[in-house]
Amino acid sequence: xxxxxxxxxxxxxxxxxxxxxxxxxxxxxxxxxxxxxxxxxxxxxxxxxxxxxxxxxxxxxxxxxxxxxxxxxxxxxxxxxxxxxxxxxxxxxxxxxxxxxxxxxxxxxxxxxxxxxxxxxxxxxxxxxxxxxxxxxxxxxxxxxxxxxxxxxxxxxxxxxxxxxxxxxxxxxxxxxxxxxxxxxxxxxxxxxxxxxxxxxxxxxxxxxxxxxxxxxxxxxxxxxxxxxxxxxxxxxxxxxxxxxxxxxxxxxxxxxxxxxxxxxxxxxxxxxxxxxxxxxxxxxxxxxxxxxxxxxx
Numbered sequence: 001x002x003x004x005x006x007x008x009x010x011x012x013x014x015x016x017x018x019x020x021x022x023x024x025x026x027x028x029x030x031x032x033x034x035x036x037x038x039x040x041x042x043x044x045x046x047x048x049x050x051x052x053x054x055x056x057x058x059x060x061x062x063x064x065x066x067x068x069x070x071x072x073x074x075x076x077x078x079x080x081x082x083x084x085x086x087x088x089x090x091x092x093x094x095x096x097x098x099x100x101x102x103x104x105x106x107x108x109x110x111x112x113x114x115x116x117x118x119x120x121x122x123x124x125x126x127x128x129x130x131x132x133x134x135x136x137x138x139x140x141x142x143x144x145x146x147x148x149x150x151x152x153x154x155x156x157x158x159x160x161x162x163x164x165x166x167x168x169x170x171x172x173x174x175x176x177x178x179x180x181x182x183x184x185x186x187x188x189x190x191x192x193x194x195x196x197x198x199x200x201x202x203x204x205x206x207x208x209x210x211x212x213x214x215x216x217x218x219x220x221x222x223x224x225x226x227x228x229x230x231x232x233x234x235x236x237x238x239x240x241x242x243x244x245x246x247x248x249x250x251x252x253x254x255x256x257x258x259x260x261x262x263x264x265x266x267x268x269x270x271x272x273x274x275x276x277x278x279x280x281x282x283x284x285x286x287x288x289x290x291x292x293x294x295x296x297x298x
Contacts, residue, residue, distance in 0.1 A: 049139030190261025
């Protein structure tokens with residue numbers, strides 16, 4: 001019996017030694033290495049569905065990767081889905097905690113994670129996350145925020161749609177809106193190549209607010225007439241690759257399948273433009289009007 005007890009004690013001791021690293025790190029059952037620098041166990045704990053707030057410094061071996069220096073919201077924490085998932089580490093943390101989590105970079109790379117140029121596969125490189133938690137948005141608070149956001153979007157959508165209908169009526173414009181709420185008015189139908197995903201297109205454009213104020217144009221004459229001329233800018237057709245360059249949704253939808261040589265007027269609700277973000281001379285929640293000429297499609 002004594003031999004059995006001694007054997008069990010030896011197994012427990014050996015397991016404890018194996019779960020601890022010589023540099024102060026411990027290891028979870030899934031293989032995530034961790035070390036707490038500060039612990040505040042009496043504070044609010046991170047739970048599944050909550051959103052941590054804090055800072056994170058990520059290093060690959062000894063190289064610090066770019067990351068925000070101020071406290072930011074993280075992602076919505078989920079159950080760990082693979083060995084070494086950093087979510088497992090976050091679920092151990094409380095507000096005020098500071099900890100370092102380590103994982104083999106190869107394991108993330110093989111799951112499709114992007115790595116910096118100096119990463120070498122199968123070289124045993126280590127990713128480290130030094131995380132400090134300053135606050136936690138609970139699941140209930142996050143759910144309420146999402147619901148409030150959805151409601152605000154619905155209200156704004158109704159306001160935008162009414163404003164656009166009034167604009168159409170006041171200017172005697174006839175068009176049927178797309179499912180998204182976008183109005184596409186074809187002023188001239190071209191005969192060239194149609195715009196498709198992957199096409200490189202060149203367009204001349206002028207953007208206006210609903211009150212008629214021009215906020216941007218690729219045409220120098222229009223910019224001069226509306227006192228928005230930028231001396232440092234080269235005024236020429238704007239060229240980009242469709243699907244590869246991130247533009248506002250209204251452009252992506254309105255230009256698709258339109259042939260080169262076409263002239264269009266796109267009238268879009270704010271949700272297809274810049275939404276609730278202010279963007280230069282464009283106030284938040286602004287429906288937008290774009291006059292666009294498709295110069296070429298390659």
